Amino acid sequence: KQEVTQIPAALSVPEGENLVLNCSFTDSAIYNLQWFRQDPGKGLTSLLLIQSSQREQTSGRLNASLDKSSGRSTLYIAASQPGDSATYLCAAGPGRGGADGLTFGKGTHLIIQP
Amino acid sequence: DAGVIQSPRHEVTEMGQEVTLRCKPISGHNSLFWYRQTMMRGLELLIYFNNNVPIDDSGMPEDRFSAKMPNASFSTLKIQPSEPRDSAVYFCASSSGGRGLNQPQHFGDGTRLSIL
Numbered sequence: 001k002q003e004v005t006q007i008p009a010a011l012s013v014p015e016g017e018n019l020v021l022n023c024s025f026t027d028s029a030i031y032n033l034q035w036f037r038q039d040p041g042k043g044l045t046s047l048l049l050i051q052s053s054q055r056e057q058t059s060g061r062l063n064a065s066l067d068k069s070s071g072r073s074t075l076y077i078a079a080s081q082p083g084d085s086a087t088y089l090c091a092a093g094p095g096r097g098g099a100d101g102l103t104f105g106k107g108t109h110l111i112i113q114p
Numbered sequence: 115d116a117g118v119i120q121s122p123r124h125e126v127t128e129m130g131q132e133v134t135l136r137c138k139p140i141s142g143h144n145s146l147f148w149y150r151q152t153m154m155r156g157l158e159l160l161i162y163f164n165n166n167v168p169i170d171d172s173g174m175p176e177d178r179f180s181a182k183m184p185n186a187s188f189s190t191l192k193i194q195p196s197e198p199r200d201s202a203v204y205f206c207a208s209s210s211g212g213r214g215l216n217q218p219q220h221f222g223d224g225t226r227l228s229i230l
Contacts, residue, residue: 032216043118043205043221051216089157101147101159101170102219 002027004092006105014113015082021075021108023090028068034102035064035075036089044089080112118222120206126228132194135225138187139208147219148181148191149205163189196229
């Protein structure tokens with residue numbers, strides 16, 4: 001059964017800093033890995049999807065990398081802004097021969113101090 | 115372009131009552147997912163439909179939970195009878211591209227369910 005772990009659970013940094021959020025997963029036989037953002041009381045917003053054949057994806061100030069062999073993904077946020085404050089969720093899957101849904105980590109709660 | 119639409123946004127009801135949650139996926143998406151989010155367990159997949167057919171319901175906690183997708187634009191998740199431990203935020207998500215592989219899942223804003 002796939003397990004996804006996110007470190008750290010919470011992070012507070014001053015505005016302008018570059019930061020890295022970490023995600024690890026136990027079953028590397030995945031088709032893709034997805035990063036989401038969740039604001040309080042809201043649903044999830046898809047940020048980046050990395051296919052299993054890709055190493056990274058970029059969108060604006062966000063860059064996500066995927067290393068399937070080591071079961072790791074990172075989300076890099078450049079020049080952080082207060083508007084980046086949210087919970088960031090990593091989701092692995094679907095898996096080959098397994099369930100088609102996503103397996104989520106518990107998230108990293110990020111606060112960017114103005 | 116309308117996203118995934120869920121209703122109601124909030125539901126408060128007493129233990130033992132029937133609860134029905136509703137979801138309208140994004141038009142053209144043929145994969146639909148129901149998830150549940152709690153503080154203790156995080157986000158968990160309950161059931162997955164592809165082309166209106168339930169493919170994987172292994173996450174449905176027990177027989178009190180049932181889900182249907184009568185057509186491509188509507189799905190329901192029903193709990194009967196409801197219990198306090200069912201209190202959670204329930205999300206619906208949809209995606210395109212066959213069985214949803216390598217296509218991002220798009221989430222609704224969720225239904226916050228409280229069972230008293």
